[in-house]
Amino acid sequence: MINFGNVSKRYPNSYDALKNITFTIETGEMVFVTGHSGAGKSTLLKLIAAIERPTSGSIIVNGQNVAALKGAAISILRRNLGLVFQDQKILFDRSVFDNVLLPLQISGFDPKTATGRVRAALDKVGLLDKEKARPITLSGGEQQRLCIARAVVNRPSILIADEPTGNLDTDYARDIMDMFRSFHQVGVTVLIATHDAELLGGAQQRILTLDHGKLAA
Amino acid sequence: MSAWFSHHSYALTLALTRLVRTPFSSLLSIAVIGIALSLPAGGYMLLGNLQTFSGHISGAPQLSLFLALDASRDEAAQIGSRLKQHPQVASFQFVPKDSALQQLKQGDGLADVVGSLAQNPLPDAFVINAKSTVPEVLESLRAEMQKWPKAEHVQLDSAWARRLDALLSLGRVAVLMLAALLSFALVAVTFNTIRLQILTRRDEIEVSKLIGATNGFIRRPFLYFGAIQGVAGGIAAWLIIALGTYLINGALADLALLYAFDSRLHHLSSEDSMSLLLFSAGLGWLGAWLSVANHLWQIEPK
Numbered sequence: 001m002i003n004f005g006n007v008s009k010r011y012p013n014s015y016d017a018l019k020n021i022t023f024t025i026e027t028g029e030m031v032f033v034t035g036h037s038g039a040g041k042s043t044l045l046k047l048i049a050a051i052e053r054p055t056s057g058s059i060i061v062n063g064q065n066v067a068a069l070k071g072a073a074i075s076i077l078r079r080n081l082g083l084v085f086q087d088q089k090i091l092f093d094r095s096v097f098d099n100v101l102l103p104l105q106i107s108g109f110d111p112k113t114a115t116g117r118v119r120a121a122l123d124k125v126g127l128l129d130k131e132k133a134r135p136i137t138l139s140g141g142e143q144q145r146l147c148i149a150r151a152v153v154n155r156p157s158i159l160i161a162d163e164p165t166g167n168l169d170t171d172y173a174r175d176i177m178d179m180f181r182s183f184h185q186v187g188v189t190v191l192i193a194t195h196d197a198e199l200l201g202g203a204q205q206r207i208l209t210l211d212h213g214k215l216a217a
Numbered sequence: 218m219s220a221w222f223s224h225h226s227y228a229l230t231l232a233l234t235r236l237v238r239t240p241f242s243s244l245l246s247i248a249v250i251g252i253a254l255s256l257p258a259g260g261y262m263l264l265g266n267l268q269t270f271s272g273h274i275s276g277a278p279q280l281s282l283f284l285a286l287d288a289s290r291d292e293a294a295q296i297g298s299r300l301k302q303h304p305q306v307a308s309f310q311f312v313p314k315d316s317a318l319q320q321l322k323q324g325d326g327l328a329d330v331v332g333s334l335a336q337n338p339l340p341d342a343f344v345i346n347a348k349s350t351v352p353e354v355l356e357s358l359r360a361e362m363q364k365w366p367k368a369e370h371v372q373l374d375s376a377w378a379r380r381l382d383a384l385l386s387l388g389r390v391a392v393l394m395l396a397a398l399l400s401f402a403l404v405a406v407t408f409n410t411i412r413l414q415i416l417t418r419r420d421e422i423e424v425s426k427l428i429g430a431t432n433g434f435i436r437r438p439f440l441y442f443g444a445i446q447g448v449a450g451g452i453a454a455w456l457i458i459a460l461g462t463y464l465i466n467g468a469l470a471d472l473a474l475l476y477a478f479d480s481r482l483h484h485l486s487s488e489d490s491m492s493l494l495l496f497s498a499g500l501g502w503l504g505a506w507l508s509v510a511n512h513l514w515q516i517e518p519k
Contacts (some may be wrong), residue, residue, distance in 0.1 A: 036286065049427075051427065071431075071432070072431045072432075072433075075426075075429045075431040075434075076429065077429075077432060078427065078428055078429035079429035080429075083427065085427070089423070089427065090419070091420055091421055091424060091426045093420075102424070102425065103428050105223075106428060106429055106430045106434055107220070107429070108219070108220030108221070108223045108224045110219055110223050111223070129396060150428070154429075
């Protein structure tokens with residue numbers, strides 16, 4: 001469960017990214033966050049993972065007040081979240097396999113269990129045959145799937161994706177969206193920020209619309 | 218436990234891989250650390266050897282009493298009986314001037330010089346072993362004997378050994394200062410090595426933090442790297458000292474024959490060698506820790 005209570009975020013240059021946001025996302029829900037660029041979508045997602053700190057208000061994730069977490073507690077929180085970053089943050093100095101392995105190394109899995117889990121995650125996103133490939137040789141859609149594999153390999157209860165279809169053409173984008181839906185169907189809470197209205201067309205899911213840092217009704 | 222083990226074996230493997238992947242720069246760093254450490258450690262080793270040597274000598278409370286050149290046999294005998302009765306004297310040996318000259322003649326290369334002398338320039342002498350080893354008692358004994366008739370000069374043989382001792386404590390201070398300065402240099406070298414590693418791994422560190430790595434997880438491979446590099450540098454220093462000892466001992470072997478005492482240098486004891494390795498490992502670890510802490514502090518969201 002994710003709960004925002006009167007959350008505001010003002011950046012040091014006194015730009016108000018979010019103003020007095022309140023909402024609740026139940027466990028197992030799939031929610032889209034939309035809005036024009038600069039509306040505060042990315043900031044909202046970053047607050048959940050404690051990558052940014054709120055100026056005021058409380059953010060409860062899985063019963064913890066994220067705004068008050070410090071040090072190692074933040075690390076533990078992030079291990080229970082699956083994060084797909086807007087700028088992907090793929091490590092190009094290592095293979096596809098090693099990219100997906102990193103979260104498990106961080107969690108301290110033994111190599112054998114970790115290998116099994118990495119293969120399972122790569123299989124889920126359809127990249128199993130590319131595990132030895134260098135990420136640079138992958139297509140845009142494949143790179144995005146690599147990011148998703150890395151996000152889910154720890155089997156998180158919450159999956160958060162920032163513009164996961166940003167630079168993809170419609171077919172690839174639909175592919176990716178279907179993948180998120182399948183995670184939602186097995187009980188994962190999914191939160192996706194997108195400005196791509198077309199993707200929402202047939203969506204039955206709840207939509208949070210941000211407008212200049214405020215939640216539109 | 219299993220996670221702990223995985224974390225540490227992961228960090229150790231990573232550190233070793235990084236060390237082996239850049240063999241040239243690793244070897245250079247290790248050499249620099251080795252040379253820096255070999256100076257104070259080598260100095261310490263030399264001091265230890267001198268200490269043992271001077272300990273042998275200052276431990277034996279020996280005085281030499283030289284009679285005046287015109288002293289007769291009777292006068293010498295009188296001094297001998299005084300010494301026999303003196304409560305502070307453990308034993309003594311009379312060295313007549315003739316046998317002293319004889320000894321000198323046997324000495325290397327001096328036979329010609331001695332042979333060319335018109336008369337014996339050496340005085341009769343007593344070599345005296347005192348009962349006490351207390352410097353003050355020996356000194357008063359020396360002063361007392363100096364006043365005896367026909368006693369030309371009384372010399373405390375351990376005096377120069379005590380002067381050497383004083384010099385040695387000065388040397389110890391110098392070595393300590395050298396050690397402190399070079400330790401700082403070692404920390405700086407490691408700090409920089411690790412800083413460069415961090416710069417090439419910024420992305421990895423950033424991503425790792427974003428997906429839940431603790432600072433400890435980020436730090437660990439670098440700490441292992443610093444410690445391993447430190448130990449390797451310590452081993453290099455040990456080898457440098459071993460080589461130096463070997464070379465000096467070759468030269469000392471001749472001296473040892475001449476003076477008939479054991480003048481071989483001894484390498485650091487096994488305890489001191491262990492301390493050297495632990496110390497260098499600790500310094501490497503510290504340098505790495507400072508470097509990573511500095512970087513983590515910089516990327517911490519404020």
